[in-house]
Amino acid sequence: MNLYELTGSYLNLLQLTQDGEIDEQAIADTLASLEDAIDQKAEGIAKVMRSNSALIDALKAEEKRLAERRKALENRNESLKQYLASSLEAIGVDKVKTATHTIGFRNNPPAVSVLDEAAVPLQYFITTQSLDKKSILEQLKNGEEIPGVTLTVGRSLQIR
Known part of the structure; x- marks a missing residue:
C-alpha cells in the first residue's frame, strides 16, 4: 500500500x-498495522528526501562552479573586446572587415552621467515603499492591532 x-x-x-461499527480488538489490531506501515512509508520518504538533499547540494556546487566559469569567460571576452577597441582606436581604424566578421565602432544612444547626486532635484528620485514586517510582528505580538495585517502561525514538516 502507498x-x-x-x-x-x-x-x-x-x-x-x-x-x-467495529469492536475494540479489531480497532487495536488494525490501528497497529496501519501505524507500522505508515511509519515505514514515512521512513522511506525521509530517506528519499535525504538523498535528494545530497543531490541538491551537489547540483548547487556544480551550478556555482559553472557560474564562476561562465563569469570568467565573460570577463575574458570583455577584456578582449576592450583590448581590440583600444588597439583599433590607437591606429585610427574605425572598421575592419574579414571573411567572417565585420568589426567597427558605433555611437551609443545618449546616457545620463551623474556628477553630483546631491545637486539633483528631488523630483528625479524614485522612492520605493516596503513594509517593516519585523516591526509589525513585534507590535502584533504585543497585542496591538494594525489595520490590514494579522498574525498567523503556520506549520512545517521537519525531518531530523
Whole structure:
C-alpha cells in the first residue's frame, strides 16, 4: 500500500470507530498495522528526501562552479573586446572587415552621467515603499492591532 492508500484506510478506520461499527480488538489490531506501515512509508520518504538533499547540494556546487566559469569567460571576452577597441582606436581604424566578421565602432544612444547626486532635484528620485514586517510582528505580538495585517502561525514538516 502507498501512503495515500494508508492514509485513506486510517481515515476509514477512524470513521468506523466514531460510528461504533467495529469492536475494540479489531480497532487495536488494525490501528497497529496501519501505524507500522505508515511509519515505514514515512521512513522511506525521509530517506528519499535525504538523498535528494545530497543531490541538491551537489547540483548547487556544480551550478556555482559553472557560474564562476561562465563569469570568467565573460570577463575574458570583455577584456578582449576592450583590448581590440583600444588597439583599433590607437591606429585610427574605425572598421575592419574579414571573411567572417565585420568589426567597427558605433555611437551609443545618449546616457545620463551623474556628477553630483546631491545637486539633483528631488523630483528625479524614485522612492520605493516596503513594509517593516519585523516591526509589525513585534507590535502584533504585543497585542496591538494594525489595520490590514494579522498574525498567523503556520506549520512545517521537519525531518531530523
